[in-house]
Amino acid sequence: MKKNTTIIGAGLVGSLLSIYLAKRGYKVSIYERRDDMRKAKLSAGRSINLALSDRGLLALEKIGLADEIRKISIPMHCRFIHNVDGTTVTQPYGKEGQFINTVSRATLNMRLMDLAEENGVEILFNHK
Ligand SMILES: Cc1cc2nc3c(=O)[nH]c(=O)nc-3n(C[C@H](O)[C@H](O)[C@H](O)COP(=O)(O)OP(=O)(O)OC[C@H]3O[C@@H](n4cnc5c(N)ncnc54)[C@H](O)[C@@H]3O)c2cc1C
Incomplete structure (x- = not known):
């Protein structure tokens, strides 16, 4: 049986990695210190592409x-x-x-989070 795995940060790398690991049978939890950006009010922000x-x-x-x-x-x-x-x-x-x-960095990040959850990954927001 595959082990539980914890990833810190649901940014581009953490979200992507979680999908790869979930597809290999790991049970993955991600701890993300920020709010769920998919639920936050949309604004163009200052992030560059x-x-x-x-x-x-x-x-x-x-x-x-x-x-x-x-x-x-x-x-x-x-x-x-x-x-x-x-x-x-x-x-x-x-x-x-x-x-x-x-x-768009945010769009890519949000799609990766969606896909992670579709693969059974648990993302715990507002958790350091
Ligand atoms: C101005 C700028 C432009 C860039 N442009 C490009 C580019 O064009 N192409 C490219 O390939 N790369 C680019 N990079 C690099 C790219 O941003 C990073 O390689 C990429 O974002 C790294 O992804 P990451 O998931 O490691 O980090 P991040 O996307 O920063 O995600 C880290 C996540 O971890 C969370 N976190 C941090 N600490 C904790 C903690 N203690 N507990 C819980 N959660 C935590 C943060 O809230 C964040 O959500 C750029 C970087 C900058 C700063």
């Missing part, structure tokens, strides 16, 4: 979430630099045609 690379998408692919997240992602081909002398320059994130994917 997350940039997902192929590696991030692969992690989501294995739990069946990659296609859904791709649909709400915006391709980002390069970084745009404003130099002090007023000139600008672009720095590509990859070779021609390659890009990283910018996605």
Whole structure:
């Protein structure tokens, strides 16, 4: 029989890891010090989007979430630099045609929490 497992923090990493462990048969509890962000009043906040690379998408692919997240992602081909002398320059994130994917951090986190709970993970909010 698989052991009980405790994860501290229901952020991106904790939520994702909990799904992988639950799928392997572990009974997982997550302790999250904040409120459940899915129940909080929505506000745009000050969080910047997350940039997902192929590696991030692969992690989501294995739990069946990659296609859904791709649909709400915006391709980002390069970084745009404003130099002090007023000139600008672009720095590509990859070779021609390659890009990283910018996605709402909160949306991704909430979907990961949903999926974790669907897989039997218990998330204890307001618990340090
Ligand atoms: C400004 C900024 C921009 C970034 N941009 C990118 C990017 O574009 N792409 C990228 O891949 N990475 C980016 N990162 C890094 C990325 O944010 C982190 O790699 C990722 O959020 C780490 O996930 P995490 O779950 O470990 O941490 P977090 O998402 O911070 O989650 C940690 C969770 O643990 C909870 N917690 C902490 N302590 C306790 C405790 N004692 N008890 C209970 N709960 C606790 C917190 O409330 C939180 O919910 C960025 C980071 C910053 C700061």
